[in-house]
Amino acid sequence: MTATATEAGRKPASMAQALNRALRDAMAADPTVHVMGEDVGDLGGVFRVTDGLAKEFGEERCGDTPLAEAGILGTAVGMAMYGLRPVVEMQFDAFAYPGFEQLISHVSRMRNRTRGAMPLPLTIRVPYGGGIGGVEHHSDSSEAYYLATPGLQVVTPATVADAYGLLRAAIASDDPVVFLEPKRLYWSRADWSPEEPEPVSALGRAEIRRPGRSATLITYGPSLPVCMEAAEAATAEGWDLEVLDLRSLLPFDDETVCASVRRTGRAVVVHESSGFGGPGGEIAARVTERCFHHLEAPVLRVAGFDIPYPPPMLERHHLPGVDRILDTVSRLQWESDWTEGSGD
Amino acid sequence: MTATATEAGRKPASMAQALNRALRDAMAADPTVHVMGEDVGDLGGVFRVTDGLAKEFGEERCGDTPLAEAGILGTAVGMAMYGLRPVVEMQFDAFAYPGFEQLISHVSRMRNRTRGAMPLPLTIRVPYGGGIGGVEHHSDSSEAYYLATPGLQVVTPATVADAYGLLRAAIASDDPVVFLEPKRLYWSRADWSPEEPEPVSALGRAEIRRPGRSATLITYGPSLPVCMEAAEAATAEGWDLEVLDLRSLLPFDDETVCASVRRTGRAVVVHESSGFGGPGGEIAARVTERCFHHLEAPVLRVAGFDIPYPPPMLERHHLPGVDRILDTVSRLQWESDWTEGSGD
Amino acid sequence: MTVLEQRGSSRSASYWPAPPPAWRPRVDPAPLLPDAEPYRLLGTDAARQVEDGLLTELYEQLVRGRRYNAQATALTRQGRLAVYPSSTGQEACQVAAALALKEQDWLFPSYRDTLAAVARGLDPVQALTLLRGDWHTGYDPHEHRIAPLCTPLATQLPHAVGLAHAARLKGDDVVALALVGDGGTSEGDFHEALNFAAVWQAPVVFLVQNNGFAISVPLAKQSVAPSLAHKAVGYGMPGRLVDGNDAPAVHEVLTEAVERARRGGGPTLVEALTYRIEAHTNADDATRYRTDAEVEEWRGHDPIALLERELTERGLLSDAFVQRTRDGAEELAAGLRDRMNEDPALDPMDLFAHVYAEQTGQLREQAAQLRAELEAEAVGAEEDAGTEQGAGRGSADGVAGEERP
């Protein structure tokens, strides 16, 4: 299944394949990397991200655990205390919740608790977000919970290349990383080689995916392709939108984000997660704190509604789409025509 | 212990006593109200908030549960499904985490899941925040987790009178309420009578605790007294600060908050919870979205640092204090003297 | 009493001073332990004591259930269900669970237990709402006293305990029966629920359908206990092991447990040994983790076939009866197919209608935004395809308008 990506050179690959390759390469490079979770063994994970690993590295390196997420995370903490680098899979976003006590009270705090004597090099892979027609509890966007937990790093790829590079970086990190995998991008494909541009990405850096001058769309993960599409559509309205992919939500790349917003003077944060108490509030607030006098309009947000994630047949109304993004861009207090630096 | 508050007329009472009285009155008024949790029976709770209830109403109405927070919350869900109004006590903020799966996946969603057929009139009391010299895990400010969970209401009193009125309102609500009790205000006292001004407060309304013209301090719970003190101290600097007590974090009282900020043109959000991903981001973002052109300066935040809650001997450095609040107010881009409506 | 090794206690009779009384185990563990062999009726002498009427009722329900499962699976292929976790092979557990309850009792099903809900009287279309994807729960739980289908594993168990406890506090004659899988027994909520039930002596019965797998993970990686029913003694409740493909046996064990709970005898844990004949769901590929031979072996222990043998022995399996049973099942399937082929009526505004009893200001704003978008969409759809994109743009007013000063 992942055979096309095994040779050097750029080949088409899906995000799931790139993640699989990242796990494989990390396990091959470092015998302390252990993959664990529900159905990660023979089945290769419900999204096939761990496909073939049990066969290649043996059950002890990639094994099925009993069905208990606090137990998975808690035993992974113990394994990390002993020097292993566990990579834990939570089967779906909502099924990570039983592990929250371990996550908040231990995973995020062990290094600090012990003045650095006991770091936890732990990666927690969480497939997240909707748009896949999943029934209740299979489409949550849980990033707000992770962001409010100091001591964690929170990372999410939006491209095939980042899926590889960021996962390698997460596993290489000496601190715990919550690695959020956008479910609906698992099957997105791109030409890609694991060797380029860099096998392991730096954590904590945002990337400009589309330069523009009119306004900045700040986004991440599943909403990146939607924002790219919106930016294309916006040209018809005369807007040249910059699209910024955060990649790392915690730590947050204030520098890249603020530089962009200072340039464009306008910003919209786009994410699937519910708006209220979601990542967008933090992002809008910190951008405003730092760039207030560059702003021609308030930083606006396009987010999921403040409701439990909808059933499959209604999810399209909930998810930020191109129209809703453009509607919001239109409310950024434009003069009749776009001109730079008008302000109030 | 609570005898002083049992007669009519305003008498001195602590917040813990007012909460106790609210529980007692609610139980007396409605036989479906059941109090449950760890040590809430004979001991009366570790903060004595349930003192005397087991004796007065019997163990079946106020009883000790086995020691398991998911079990407490999960069985309370079942009891609410059958028409009872459980009032659950989580012993400390951090010990609510084991119940987060029940909270997120069930408590917040049952009404929506069943199209209103199965509401959950459930109150979850959570003592929260620091400043009491508590050792690790006894001083968390966990409100960000609750705010990011649509379907919950999140309420927190900052005064003795509100402790009573809001808890009565929470118990009376047909939807689940996370009722956050500021630990370090448990022993704060005030002259108060349960009959006035109103026995049951409306949920979802903020209150101006100190009117002012220069800037608005937006706060809640444990930080209200600090903000009041800061506002007094600020008069020496020539600032007349308005202090706004949110009382309800979810739903959020945009009207009262925005009216105040539009009046003053400047705002600082103050809370103990870590800044990043905390409530302040949401508050600053929505105020800015709604009041952008009234703002003379960005909405700033004074919050706990982005660190695990410190050990007792260091907590004073973490907690928002008067000086830090005034420092932040001083950064609200004042002209040499305060004048109304200067702008940029 | 169990046979206990009394190491080094020869002087303990004269032990002085006597240890404080809190030490005495208050409960005899022996009656709480399950039998080593699963309880069976079919194929044993005891089967003769089961009434004809019960056997034929079980048979009709099993056949209907099998047909229902097949139809639901077919609907996934036609895109009419988002997903279906089949209970083919487990029909005896599903049906017995439904029949063991009285009308006032409550059933707490998981995602795999729609058949139990249907056997209890729920409209199959309503039962499948979650899996079709038009809403989360398709029925009013109070109507048939069936809790919403529960997806997060084992989380329904404390609900069942709480409901049963509340009913007892109110003095109502209500028993709750909660279903969970073998995988679900590993979750913390299983443990907490059983302990609460035992401490409270709540009228609740836990039925573990041990179908050998949690998705791809076999029981051997889930537990190395003598049986899952052996967990019961650790809570101070009886554990019972039953052949989950022997419908009258499951029915008897559950009925006994339910009646015991009703009499105030407290909770019971029942483990039913069965097998998931189909893949985990239609989306799963079971060949990755188990052999056809294993499935075949279990087909040889099919709940319907086992029951047919007994019915045949008794001469109850007449052609007419078989035909009538099949016709009933076909009718159920046809009705289900026809009704599931209709598109459900959906109102997107429902997204905001049930989050709270009273809509918050936030939600009113957001509902207004969506309504405006939908109206703009409708206008856009009426105009011809060549019209400028984004007709509604700028009209949406989700965030309260800002008037300039």
Next chain:
Amino acid sequence: MTVLEQRGSSRSASYWPAPPPAWRPRVDPAPLLPDAEPYRLLGTDAARQVEDGLLTELYEQLVRGRRYNAQATALTRQGRLAVYPSSTGQEACQVAAALALKEQDWLFPSYRDTLAAVARGLDPVQALTLLRGDWHTGYDPHEHRIAPLCTPLATQLPHAVGLAHAARLKGDDVVALALVGDGGTSEGDFHEALNFAAVWQAPVVFLVQNNGFAISVPLAKQSVAPSLAHKAVGYGMPGRLVDGNDAPAVHEVLTEAVERARRGGGPTLVEALTYRIEAHTNADDATRYRTDAEVEEWRGHDPIALLERELTERGLLSDAFVQRTRDGAEELAAGLRDRMNEDPALDPMDLFAHVYAEQTGQLREQAAQLRAELEAEAVGAEEDAGTEQGAGRGSADGVAGEERP
């Protein structure tokens, strides 16, 4: 084998077709069940087999432990400890846990188990750091292989399982021993940890110190099981019940379990019956939920007194030995008192130093803010009290400065 009621299975020998093999319980439950009576040595004939050296070592440690507890409690009254959960009355469990382990093994203590850590060799001042309040953990866990004191109940148990499992995967000779209270057994993490341990056959021993209370909640409201050790069979591991105030008995049971784990025999659950003589912590008022008479009854079963009886019988309790033991305990207490009376050196900047391996930009900003505040405070403190308030105001630069356009 347990005595099992074989209801209705008379025809089961000829049962046809044979049920699939997955049905056979793979494990005999009988050896996993605990004895009905707690295991005891003191006061039984078997006590004679315990070596003198072990008894005197245990005695010295118990006396030290009792003195340590008294000193720590005294320090709370002097405001030198934020809080102290005493293990007075439970010293036998604490000491035996420490002595049962080899140097390379790991101990996983809870908040009440500082004595076990001290008995294992940890500096008592370091052990008390959490409870003094200057930092969370006062020691490098790797030094004595003692995990940080754990406060969230039962959450340390999966850590112990994971660590033991990791060590076994690496081929290291390491056993983990984890302590938990009776109340902690109700938590989901207890369940999940024990199940993982059993499925993985991890070299780990769980010691439940059943001291009768979880703060105010008596065991009877926590569990109605025959014993907490009866939970073991539900995971497929042996459960052992021991008199927790009989130091050599606890030592023997734990040593056996540890060595069994070391040999690859898998995990064991040990329940030690003991009593918390003091209140939950110095802040607790135990008179609200228990009688003095109950405490007195347990004082009559004191671990030190029990051991003294055996030592006296053997003629080992000489005045000189008693004096030496007391002197050692006093020395420990005096050193602890003196060192705890010194104020710990604290650097507020440590708040930011260990959150991540590499400080984030956010934390660098916040550290700079605090540093500026502290400098301003220091300046303010140097100036006289009459100086204008808020000397440093405006100088703090926590949020990156905004240059006007």
